[in-house]
Amino acid sequence: MSDLITVQGVVISAMPVGEYDKRIVLLTRERGKISAFARGARRMNSPFMAAANPFVFGTFTLYEGRTSYNLNQVSVIHQFVELAAAQPGIYYGYYFLELADYFGREGTDEKEMMNLLYVTVKALLNPHVDNELVRCIFELRTMSEEGYCPELFSCESCGKDGLAPEELFFSQAHHGLLCGSCAKGVRDAERISEAALYAMRYIVCSPMGKLYTFAVNGEVLAELKRIIYTYTERNTDKKFKSLEILKVMR
Numbered sequence: 001m002s003d004l005i006t007v008q009g010v011v012i013s014a015m016p017v018g019e020y021d022k023r024i025v026l027l028t029r030e031r032g033k034i035s036a037f038a039r040g041a042r043r044m045n046s047p048f049m050a051a052a053n054p055f056v057f058g059t060f061t062l063y064e065g066r067t068s069y070n071l072n073q074v075s076v077i078h079q080f081v082e083l084a085a086a087q088p089g090i091y092y093g094y095y096f097l098e099l100a101d102y103f104g105r106e107g108t109d110e111k112e113m114m115n116l117l118y119v120t121v122k123a124l125l126n127p128h129v130d131n132e133l134v135r136c137i138f139e140l141r142t143m144s145e146e147g148y149c150p151e152l153f154s155c156e157s158c159g160k161d162g163l164a165p166e167e168l169f170f171s172q173a174h175h176g177l178l179c180g181s182c183a184k185g186v187r188d189a190e191r192i193s194e195a196a197l198y199a200m201r202y203i204v205c206s207p208m209g210k211l212y213t214f215a216v217n218g219e220v221l222a223e224l225k226r227i228i229y230t231y232t233e234r235n236t237d238k239k240f241k242s243l244e245i246l247k248v249m250r
Helices: 082-084 089-103 110-126 130-146 193-206 220-232 241-249
Strands: 004-017 021-028 032-036 057-064 069-080 169-171 176-178
Touching: 004 032, 004 110, 021 089, 021 110, 082 089, 089 110, 089 130, 089 241, 110 130, 130 193, 130 220, 169 220, 193 220
Parallel strands: 032 069
Antiparallel strands: 004 021, 004 057, 021 032, 057 069, 169 176
C-alpha cells in the first residue's frame, strides 16, 4: 500500500461498482476534485456504508492506486441524512452537487465551494428560506467563485458607475450591467430593479455565513430567477439531470 493521504472534503457523487463497491467523487480543499474507490461500501457491515454517499462532509484518508485513489478511512463531520426526506429539496441539493462537479478540477483548492455547499444544504433544510431563492443564491455565488461573475457595479461597456435607477439595465450577452446609453441597440438589455441588483451584489460580496439571511418579495424573486437562471444556463454547456427532474416536478 502506498503512503496514506488525508483530505477534507464532501462526497458530490457516488455510484455502484461491481457487487459490493462504490466509486465516489470528492470535492476536497487539498486536491480539488478527485475520485476514489470505496471497496465493500455496499456491504451491510462496511465502515464506508454510510460515508460513501452524496452530501457527506468529512475527513477522508486515502491511498493512491494505479488508476485512482482508494478509501482507507472516513471521519464523518456531517452527512445531512434528513435531506433525503425533503421534497423537492433533495433534488435541489443534487443539482447543486452536479454544478459543483461541473466546475470542479483536480489540483485546485475547493475550500470555498465546499463551504458554499455546506451552508446551502443547511438552507435547504430551513423551512423559512424559499428553495428557488436558494437556487438563485447558489448559482450566482458559484459563478462568482468560478470566475464568471457578471458585472454588477458599473456599466460593463463604458465603465460608468453610480447609475441612477432609470439607467439600470442587464444584458446576458454583455455579462452584466449596462447604462441607459449603452443599452440602446442591445437586443437583450432589460431593466433591472434596484432591489434585484442590491440582492445580486449582496450574494457575490457577503461572507459565506451570511448568504442565506435575507428574503425578497415575489416580484423580486421572479426577477432574480429570470436573470440568474438564464445567466447560469448560458455559462454552462451541460444538461443537469436533477434540474430536469425539478422542471418536471414544477
